[in-house]
Amino acid sequence: MTEKFDLLVIHLREIREVTEMTGSVVEFASTESAYLEMPPIYLNRGVVFKSVGKCSVSLVEVTRDTRLTQDTVKMKRLVGYCGLILAFLLSCTEQAQEQRKAVFSQGTDCTQIKVRSPKASSGVYVIKPPGVKTPFKVYCEMRPDGGWMVFQRRIGEAVSFNRKWAAYKNGFGNLTGDHWLGLKRIFFLTKQKTKKWTMRVDLWDHEGGSAFAEYTNFKLGNEKAAFKLHVGKYRGTAGDAIRGAYPGIDQNGYGFSTSDRDNDGCSPCIFGDIAEMKCSSRRSGGWWYSRCGSASLNGDWHPGGDHIGWASGLYWQTWKTPLYSVKATRMMIKSV
Structure with a gap:
């Protein structure tokens, strides 16, 4: 069983805190997303961030058995990754917009x-x-x-x-x-x-x-x-x-x-x-x-x-x- 966690969801246009969400995967509300190759980032309250496929970024909850705590990774590493992720996603958005224009x-x-x-x-x-x-x-x-x-x-x-x-x-x-x-x-x-x-x-x-x-x-x-x-x-x-x-x-x-x-x-x-x-x-x-x-x-x-x-x-x-x-x-x- 997993508990309800405060999840940090990285959107294309902003970084927003989303509270009391459950389930195995939380997807972006925007249709624009990216494919990221990087190690998992461990956030507070036992939440793992990782890439799960082309043009999709997800937040995956961790069960009790993983026993991860917020002390696993320092906050400065989290902030650095978030900045890189946001820059990458914005770049992906621009490319997707150009592609849509070409197809149109x-x-x-x-x-x-x-x-x-x-x-x-x-x-x-x-x-x-x-x-x-x-x-x-x-x-x-x-x-x-x-x-x-x-x-x-x-x-x-x-x-x-x-x-x-x-x-x-x-x-x-x-x-x-x-x-x-x-x-x-x-x-x-x-x-x-x-x-x-x-x-x-x-x-x-x-x-x-x-x-x-x-x-x-x-x-x-x-x-x-x-x-x-x-x-x-x-x-x-x-x-x-x-x-x-x-x-x-x-x-x-x-x-x-x-x-x-x-x-x-x-x-x-x-x-x-x-x-x-x-x-x-x-x-x-x-x-x-x-x-x-x-x-x-x-x-x-x-x-x-x-x-x-x-x-x-x-x-x-x-x-x-x-x-x-x-x-x-x-x-x-x-x-x-």
Whole structure:
């Protein structure tokens, strides 16, 4: 059992004495708080102050068995800690206010952010599409033709893309570097009936060249449909690898495949004298494989000088030869 104690509660704007409070934790009335890493401070009448989590500071009562008294720590130590805590909390308050301002200026997608702020620069933003309960971060590529949301980027070997269904569904990597945003998030964005989406694929080779492919009416199906890919009209300089370099390998209308979720249509697929049951095993990484097909940008990244001859590279076979693994890729969408 614990007794009622006089607790010293440190608020953001003042230090106030609160009397006759019980319970295991006393929280700040203000929504602004901080995360503190410091030893416990022992106050008078057997009360312990310590941090208990991110952005929350609490006062925890001590039971009789701890046998702490006000002689445990001298008052000058308490006063010093209180000053440090108050300064830290005020700093945290200012940062939280700046963060709220930034979030308030952002929108439902990168296109809307660019319309609201024409001079906005490329970078990480927080968006909240209609129907999504929790906002999430995305990388927005701010171009003269609008704000594009990047959902795939390959620039090196820092992040492995040889992952299973759950990882591709939820996303992985670093938004400012190699990453996959997540099929679930792309689905929630593109399912909006009030908007249509354009997908752009940017490609860079190892010799300094580049090419692009754009598709109108981009959207994904839900998870029950294996996040089926749908694209409309093509334009660009890289060729329409989604629909394939030859008949019978059109990836448009196919579900997403990973090593543990096969939707590629192979039973098996025959490549010369090689029979493949799973394209993800041969190509490495998840993709909308259609009997493997001509596009696959989530395979293994290969550096210059070692980028030819691999079956598991980053391929766009209407631009480069079948076993040429490109240097860098970027896939992004914008609403129109």
